[in-house]
Amino acid sequence: MPDTSPPAAALLAAIRAVVGDHGLLTDPADTDPYAQDWRRLYVGHTSAVVRPASTAELADVVRLCARAGVSLVPQGGNTSMVGGATPDADGSQLILSLSRLNRVRDIDPVDMTLTIEAGATLKAAQTAAADAGCLLPLSISSEGSAQIGGVLATNAGGNNTVRYGNARDLVLGLEVVLADGEIWNGLRRLRKDNTGYCLRQLFVGSEGTLGIITAAVLKLAPRPRELAVALCAVPSPDAALDLFTRFQAHDPASVQAFEYMSGQGVQFVIRHIQGAALPLAEPAAHYALIELATPRTNAGLRASLEQVLEGALADGIVSDAAIAESDAQRAAIWRLREEHSEAQKREGASVKNDVSVPVSKVPELIRRATIACEALIPGIRAVPFGHMGDGNIHFNLEQPPGADPAWFLAQDHAIMDTVNDVVRALDGSFSAEHGVGQLKPYMMPDWRGGAELAVMQRIKAALDPRGIMNPGKVLP
Ligand code: 2HG
Ligand code: ZN
Numbered sequence: 001m002p003d004t005s006p007p008a009a010a011l012l013a014a015i016r017a018v019v020g021d022h023g024l025l026t027d028p029a030d031t032d033p034y035a036q037d038w039r040r041l042y043v044g045h046t047s048a049v050v051r052p053a054s055t056a057e058l059a060d061v062v063r064l065c066a067r068a069g070v071s072l073v074p075q076g077g078n079t080s081m082v083g084g085a086t087p088d089a090d091g092s093q094l095i096l097s098l099s100r101l102n103r104v105r106d107i108d109p110v111d112m113t114l115t116i117e118a119g120a121t122l123k124a125a126q127t128a129a130a131d132a133g134c135l136l137p138l139s140i141s142s143e144g145s146a147q148i149g150g151v152l153a154t155n156a157g158g159n160n161t162v163r164y165g166n167a168r169d170l171v172l173g174l175e176v177v178l179a180d181g182e183i184w185n186g187l188r189r190l191r192k193d194n195t196g197y198c199l200r201q202l203f204v205g206s207e208g209t210l211g212i213i214t215a216a217v218l219k220l221a222p223r224p225r226e227l228a229v230a231l232c233a234v235p236s237p238d239a240a241l242d243l244f245t246r247f248q249a250h251d252p253a254s255v256q257a258f259e260y261m262s263g264q265g266v267q268f269v270i271r272h273i274q275g276a277a278l279p280l281a282e283p284a285a286h287y288a289l290i291e292l293a294t295p296r297t298n299a300g301l302r303a304s305l306e307q308v309l310e311g312a313l314a315d316g317i318v319s320d321a322a323i324a325e326s327d328a329q330r331a332a333i334w335r336l337r338e339e340h341s342e343a344q345k346r347e348g349a350s351v352k353n354d355v356s357v358p359v360s361k362v363p364e365l366i367r368r369a370t371i372a373c374e375a376l377i378p379g380i381r382a383v384p385f386g387h388m389g390d391g392n393i394h395f396n397l398e399q400p401p402g403a404d405p406a407w408f409l410a411q412d413h414a415i416m417d418t419v420n421d422v423v424r425a426l427d428g429s430f431s432a433e434h435g436v437g438q439l440k441p442y443m444m445p446d447w448r449g450g451a452e453l454a455v456m457q458r459i460k461a462a463l464d465p466r467g468i469m470n471p472g473k474v475l476p
Helices: 009-019 028-035 055-068 122-131 148-153 199-203 237-250 263-272 301-314 327-338 340-347 359-376 405-409 412-425 441-448 451-463
Strands: 072-075 094-097 104-108 113-117 171-178 183-186 211-219 226-234 255-262 286-294 320-323 354-356 381-387 392-398
Touching (some): 009 055, 028 094, 055 094, 055 211, 104 122, 113 122, 122 148, 226 301, 237 255, 263 286, 263 340, 286 327, 301 320, 340 392, 412 441, 441 451
Parallel strands (some): 072 094
Antiparallel strands (some): 171 183, 171 211, 226 320, 255 286, 354 392, 381 392
């Protein structure tokens, strides 16, 4: 068992000797922001934030902590939606910030790979890929802050999963510091490599509970040469799904994102986010955002988009549409989608359900979960939005107007269970892309119990026998 008393001064002194004064924060004014999540749902406490500048330093820190039995909470951009990077309140856990490990180690446009350290932001990684004429095909709303290590540790998904898969699908190699401080250098850039168990995939999605990802080799894609984006008002989620299947049938390889938004969510964004505006004549009850992209030249994407939309307008699947005419308009349309989390936060207390169902069942999920939640708490406001093209909906619930936020948040389990009952009936998952963190371990026995959870527990015991790697996360 890890130690639950505050780390001894001697340990902190030994860590300081490794990382230097600049690498160790101990003043609460400096450490407090790291000890709480961005929604301030989890407010923990730590006696220090350790900020190593190299993998070797990080490994030395882990070795010291392992010897002392002191737990570590790895942290990237601190954008977790499930408290995955927040320490608990007793002050015994140290935060290990990856931020200073942020170098691009290599970019190879022939191998189509980017080798990058864990503390680089996703945005910086995308920019490095673009500078080399390539695309890193992973895009999430928090990409300006989220860091590669966290993105991989949580197997982030985001907007382009429909075309390129999740973070997991982009990883060719990893460098990981194990729970005893040993460094595993698995930074291979091979497209084929069948040499035993696929260790890198064990660490991807393990949320820092098995080891700490310090660098990765990511797969790149050809840079898009044509891009077309549209925002559509649609009469129902069923119509949105119909539209999606029409695009997939018309030119399957070009759909890069297909996002659903409710009228409620868009209304919150327009209310709370300065400069956000609807590029349509009237607000609607439901919206679809489509992004087509192709690396081919003269592919006629714009014409393709118009052709599908004309048919959909004629058939009543779409009631109005705006096609972006410039980069600025494209960004403005995406803003309506990407500001959902921030707008929801400003509107009041909300309970998040990052769930997935088979794509064909998304409309049924939205319909049934809305009815169930409205029956549970009168006045509750359902704000479903997200990645319809891959079946991942953020079925978020906003407090009734004027209700006490604390009262609302105290019912989070009842709300989540209500949504999850529908998700289960539709053969879905209780966590699609945000992970389990400290919000959802209680769901694990029910959803992943039996052999699956037992194997996970054996893996955890084998790789982290002292239980010092991000304790309290993922496993109940
Ligand atoms: C997104 O898709 C993120 O924008 C955040 O996954 C979703 O706030 C949320 O629930
Ligand atoms: Zn999302």
